[in-house]
Amino acid sequence: MLIDLHAHQLTKEMFNQHPHWGPFWDQGTLRVGDWSLGTKVDYAPSLDQYYEESFSPEVRAESFRKAGIDKVVLSLPFHMVSYHTEPDYAIRYARTVNDSLAAYRASNPGLFNFWAHIPAQDPKAAAAELERAVTQLGAAGVSMGGANFGGKEVSDPAFRPLWEKASELGVLIFVHGYNQSVNWGKDAMKDPYDTTSIIGMNHDETLFFWHLVNGGVLDDFPQLKVYITHGGGFIPYQLWRFNETNKTMAPDSKNKKDVIEYASNFYYDLDVHHPAMRRAVTEVVGVDHLLYGDNFSGSDSHSGDLTDGFGLVDEDREKIRSGNALKLLKNIV
Numbered sequence: 001m002l003i004d005l006h007a008h009q010l011t012k013e014m015f016n017q018h019p020h021w022g023p024f025w026d027q028g029t030l031r032v033g034d035w036s037l038g039t040k041v042d043y044a045p046s047l048d049q050y051y052e053e054s055f056s057p058e059v060r061a062e063s064f065r066k067a068g069i070d071k072v073v074l075s076l077p078f079h080m081v082s083y084h085t086e087p088d089y090a091i092r093y094a095r096t097v098n099d100s101l102a103a104y105r106a107s108n109p110g111l112f113n114f115w116a117h118i119p120a121q122d123p124k125a126a127a128a129e130l131e132r133a134v135t136q137l138g139a140a141g142v143s144m145g146g147a148n149f150g151g152k153e154v155s156d157p158a159f160r161p162l163w164e165k166a167s168e169l170g171v172l173i174f175v176h177g178y179n180q181s182v183n184w185g186k187d188a189m190k191d192p193y194d195t196t197s198i199i200g201m202n203h204d205e206t207l208f209f210w211h212l213v214n215g216g217v218l219d220d221f222p223q224l225k226v227y228i229t230h231g232g233g234f235i236p237y238q239l240w241r242f243n244e245t246n247k248t249m250a251p252d253s254k255n256k257k258d259v260i261e262y263a264s265n266f267y268y269d270l271d272v273h274h275p276a277m278r279r280a281v282t283e284v285v286g287v288d289h290l291l292y293g294d295n296f297s298g299s300d301s302h303s304g305d306l307t308d309g310f311g312l313v314d315e316d317r318e319k320i321r322s323g324n325a326l327k328l329l330k331n332i333v
Helices: 047-055 057-066 087-106 123-135 157-169 185-190 200-214 235-248 259-265 275-285 314-328
Strands: 003-008 024-026 029-032 071-075 112-116 141-144 172-175 225-228 266-269
Touching: 003 314, 047 057, 071 087, 087 112, 087 123, 112 123, 112 141, 123 141, 123 157, 200 225, 200 235, 235 259, 235 266, 235 275, 259 266, 266 275
Parallel strands: 003 071, 071 112, 141 172, 172 225, 225 266
Antiparallel strands: 024 029
């Protein structure tokens, strides 16, 4: 069995929810406020056309079938997370996103599930929406951007209600960075090469790890389980440096143990683009802490199976492809 935990999904209901922030489908590309995903578009379908051609349940199901994917957990594109907006709108938008993803799931519940979207700039409201999405709508877990939740980082004590709810529900937290330039206002297009996505996502995903550990969150909530995509940002590659510098260069850190001792709280995927790097991640974190996620059909998606080509035995491949996920996810039919 193959369970893909990293595939973004558009629904029509996600659009035109705010007069400024949208999100909008504008001349064949995504626009959020003053930011847009580039200006050079060779093909400019309408939102209805684009959805029917690429994101309708029938089209997606056939794409997953051809790729050998048995189950998939979907998330909204992270350019659209709206953590920078006013809380009232963010709460309403999160409900709209989750309701639309739940309806999408209902079209093929054996194949589709989804990560709950939350208004993370308001942790109390986020906890309430997480509970609704998991217990009423059937979400498999919760998604969060890597950094900057309305100016807060995850070490902020304001997040305690969210960690309490995530721990109570026993949900996996899916961490995926987002483009920080979306909230730069008129300066948004000063990031013409989408650097805050292409490079910044890995940086922000690493920040999530760093703030969670240094802030002592995992000492207070040791049962939290976190999945960091894109091969873990920079974490597996710099983990031992983080372990040492936490002791020498972060004197105000609150963690009670060495950084490396929190490894059991974290999971990663193999969404990196060379077998040698996948082998390295596997050797550092171990197969019991790897999940399958590949940004299916996205901007940096892969061909072939991420567990092929670097010497895994069948038992370990199946842990990564589905076994570990089945132990961690909620509401998987």
